[in-house]
Amino acid sequence: MSRAIAKSLTYGPLSVLAALTMLPFGWMVITALKPGDEVMTNPPTWLPSHLAWENFPRALSFFPFDRFLLNSTIVAVGATALQMLTACLAAYAFARLRFRGRGLLFVVYLGTLMVPQQVTIVPLFLMMRGVGWIDTFAALILPSAFHALGVFLLRQFFLTIPHELEEAAVMDGAGHLRILWQVILPLSRPALATLALFTFIREWNAFLWPLIATNQQPMRTVAVGLSLFMGQYGTEWHLLMAAATVTLLPVLALFLLAQRYFIEGVALTGFGGR
Numbered sequence: 100m101s102r103a104i105a106k107s108l109t110y111g112p113l114s115v116l117a118a119l120t121m122l123p124f125g126w127m128v129i130t131a132l133k134p135g136d137e138v139m140t141n142p143p144t145w146l147p148s149h150l151a152w153e154n155f156p157r158a159l160s161f162f163p164f165d166r167f168l169l170n171s172t173i174v175a176v177g178a179t180a181l182q183m184l185t186a187c188l189a190a191y192a193f194a195r196l197r198f199r200g201r202g203l204l205f206v207v208y209l210g211t212l213m214v215p216q217q218v219t220i221v222p223l224f225l226m227m228r229g230v231g232w233i234d235t236f237a238a239l240i241l242p243s244a245f246h247a248l249g250v251f252l253l254r255q256f257f258l259t260i261p262h263e264l265e266e267a268a269v270m271d272g273a274g275h276l277r278i279l280w281q282v283i284l285p286l287s288r289p290a291l292a293t294l295a296l297f298t299f300i301r302e303w304n305a306f307l308w309p310l311i312a313t314n315q316q317p318m319r320t321v322a323v324g325l326s327l328f329m330g331q332y333g334t335e336w337h338l339l340m341a342a343a344t345v346t347l348l349p350v351l352a353l354f355l356l357a358q359r360y361f362i363e364g365v366a367l368t369g370f371g372g373r
Contacts, residue, residue, distance in 0.1 A: 132151055135337050234310060
């Protein structure tokens with residue numbers, strides 16, 4: 100009986116918090132299905148008089164939203180792939196190689212997490228403009244190729260892998276790249292899935308840098324494209340919420356596919372708060 104009470108005291112508040120977390124998303128979907136004249140009624144109504152499914156095709160044709168979705172997909176996938184590559188190499192060096200100043204260099208590199216994006220965005224823009232990369236995918240992808248958070252996450256996981264496996268590979272004549280590819284990475288799927296999910300979501304939702312690095316509408320991403328619904332003379336809230344619901348679907352699908360690896364990776368890399 101006491102165990103049942105303990106579970107109720109634990110899962111009861113968690114269920115309430117989960118419901119409160121889902122409330123804004125529910126309101127977004129409901130608003131996306133409302134007719135335009137019912138969005139700003141006073142007092143507000145939860146349920147629409149009828150489901151306005153036409154809001155979704157209208158929202159996707161209001162701007163070239165299919166182009167925005169394609170741009171975000173290219174940027175998010177490209178940045179995720181590049182960061183996975185660089186993070187794996189750097190994390191392996193910090194976790195498995197021994198060299199002078201390794202600890203200090205890692206602390207300094209980790210300290211870059213404390214530098215706000217607003218501090219580096221002006222020199223980064225000048226660099227991109229200097230090489231002629233404004234309004235290109237290179238400007239949207241390459242600045243995200245290196246990130247200390249991914250290196251930290253993978254390093255924490257690589258440290259948990261027994262050194263005996265690495266020593267056995269060395270005895271078989273394997274070099275560092277082969278050890279990383281054939282020994283370390285196959286055992287690090289939960290951490291890799293966690294990093295890939297974190298990176299994809301961050302790049303998919305990025306707003307400030309894509310807004311600055313692109314001037315032409317065909318190069319906009321979905322986060323910037325959503326802001327176009329808020330015009331000078333008003334906001335089409337029902338269309339904005341419909342477009343926001345569509346942009347949420349790829350991230351939700353990716354999370355559901357990688358959920359098992361994500362939870363395991365968060366627990367094993369120390370991101371679970373332990």
